[in-house]
Amino acid sequence: MKNYPTLAFIGAGNMARAIIGGLIKQGYPANKIWASEPDLSRIQDLQTQGLNVTDSNIDVVSNADVVVLAVKPQILKAVLLPLSEAAQQSKPLFISVAAGITSSSINRWLGGNQSVVRCMPNTPALVGLGASGLFANSDVSDEQRNQAEAVMSATGLTLWVEDEQQLHAITAVSGSGPAYYFLFMEAMISAGVQQGLTLDAATQLTLQTAKGAAEMALQSDVDPAELRRRVTSPNGTTEQAILAFQRHDLEGIVADAMGACATRSIAMAEELGK
Numbered sequence: 429m430k431n432y433p434t435l436a437f438i439g440a441g442n443m444a445r446a447i448i449g450g451l452i453k454q455g456y457p458a459n460k461i462w463a464s465e466p467d468l469s470r471i472q473d474l475q476t477q478g479l480n481v482t483d484s485n486i487d488v489v490s491n492a493d494v495v496v497l498a499v500k501p502q503i504l505k506a507v508l509l510p511l512s513e514a515a516q517q518s519k520p521l522f523i524s525v526a527a528g529i530t531s532s533s534i535n536r537w538l539g540g541n542q543s544v545v546r547c548m549p550n551t552p553a554l555v556g557l558g559a560s561g562l563f564a565n566s567d568v569s570d571e572q573r574n575q576a577e578a579v580m581s582a583t584g585l586t587l588w589v590e591d592e593q594q595l596h597a598i599t600a601v602s603g604s605g606p607a608y609y610f611l612f613m614e615a616m617i618s619a620g621v622q623q624g625l626t627l628d629a630a631t632q633l634t635l636q637t638a639k640g641a642a643e644m645a646l647q648s649d650v651d652p653a654e655l656r657r658r659v660t661s662p663n664g665t666t667e668q669a670i671l672a673f674q675r676h677d678l679e680g681i682v683a684d685a686m687g688a689c690a691t692r693s694i695a696m697a698e699e700l701g702k
């Protein structure tokens with residue numbers, strides 16, 4: 429990124445910190461980043477890293493080119509309503525990472541005619557391996573779209589959608605997805621320990637296997653199903669594990685889980701977007 433926009437985060441919790449960490453690792457100048465939190469003691473560490481910190485959301489909206497909305501969806505309306513006057517004057521680009529809440533709700537709470545990019549990132553942004561779905565409303569200019577792309581691509585893969593509704597499915601796949609893999613890792617570590625490995629050995633082997641499988645799938649010219657078949661010798665060991673997963677309908681469990689996730693995203697848009 430040649431011209432670094434002044435970037436501000438309203439809410440510096442888990443997701444904002446993952447994005448900030450990824451940006452800093454990619455060389456984004458810390459002094460071009462602001463973080464806003466009601467309790468400044470929570471962000472002293474960010475100040476130590478060279479970021480600007482404040483407890484005034486109005487100040488960051490007035491002074492930043494790009495404002496990332498990273499508070500919980502449940503409080504987004506209450507956070508945005510007092511910012512509408514400042515937003516109308518300074519007209520920054522807003523990037524909301526809040527699950528569910530539509531760009532039209534955000535635009536309305538900010539007084540209308542605002543440039544809003546809705547983004548569904550994920551926490552691997554922290555290590556530059558994030559995956560973000562992005563949607564731009566009709567007020568977003570080409571330059572602002574490029575700004576959003578530059579910011580989020582510094583944290584990993586970006587994928588733009590023309591239909592905002594697709595962000596529900598993106599939430600189910602990649603927004604919440606890291607938690608599914610962590611859960612699977614927890615289960616594998618626990619089963620490894622049950623079979624007699626030390627916790628350390630089971631953890632190291634599980635994590636390296638997850639990393640290796642993901643890297644191999646990314647680099648491969650064949651799909652994951654074929655890679656799975658190549659591990660699964662007829663009448664061998666893997667086959668017994670796969671059969672056990674299939675007896676418990678792993679595919680159905682995953683489809684149910686991801687369906688519940690997307691349904692919750694849709695419900696949050698309705699409950700919290702008024």
Ligand SMILES: NC(=O)c1ccc[n+]([C@@H]2O[C@H](COP(=O)([O-])OP(=O)(O)OC[C@H]3O[C@@H](n4cnc5c(N)ncnc54)[C@H](O)[C@@H]3O)[C@@H](O)[C@H]2O)c1
Nearest residue numbers: 438439440441442443464465498499500501525526527549
């Ligand atoms: N955590 C994830 O994996 C993930 C992934 C994608 C999207 N998101 C979205 O990111 C958003 C933040 O989630 P999180 O997990 O980081 O939550 P979090 O609770 O860790 O962070 C939210 C932060 O907002 C701060 N805050 C509260 N009131 C505020 C106010 N008035 N002004 C400024 N800051 C205020 C809180 O102190 C907290 O630090 C949510 O909308 C969530 O849907 C999270």
